[in-house]
Amino acid sequence: GQNIDQPTEMTATEGAIVQINCTYQTSGFNGLFWYQQHAGEAPTFLSYNVLDGLEEKGRFSSFLSRSKGYSYLLLKELQMKDSASYLCAVLDSNYQLIWGAGTKLIIKP
């Protein structure tokens, strides 16, 4: 079966750095997405990785290792507005998105 694992909840301090991990086992791989979702809102796109390595975009970076079935989202200089759920999703061989359950990130002052 297809499976995506990420921690349920994480807590971090304003101004600090946090890394949210995601491991996956899917039938085929056509890329991995990270989305941010605030409560009561739809997901918003953060990053897309299809090749191994680190993609940096401002305060957010995303890493992928296809051989290990592993990705992480790195958030730097945390701000209170970063409190949200972060969803990892993999595009499988049928170009269908397989979603993780999401990681709720709590930022404390």
Place this chain on the structure above:
Amino acid sequence: GAVVSQHPSRVICKSGTSVKIECRSLDFQATTMFWYRQFPKQSLMLMATSNEGSKATYEQGVEKDKFLINHASLTLSTLTVTSAHPEDSSFYICSARGLAGINEQFFGPGTRLTVL
């Protein structure tokens, strides 16, 4: 970036009535649209995939006669929840995939459905 709208954003209806939710791609043509449902504190659950001009493909466990999907044009898909019941209360989100790229989905803002 690509914009997807949903209407209405919030709807409250009585049990037994039908509710229609519209999903529109505003600045691109969406060959494929996806309908998701999300219950509180849970992840997105794909309900169905619709391609313009053809019947929708429903995920296992989703009743096609209850959740009617129409994708009549390259910019509009509708989801009709028929004979709604309180357990259908949820956050419904559509997303769209354009002609140019097959990898990214653009999400609408979601529709909060409450069935009394």
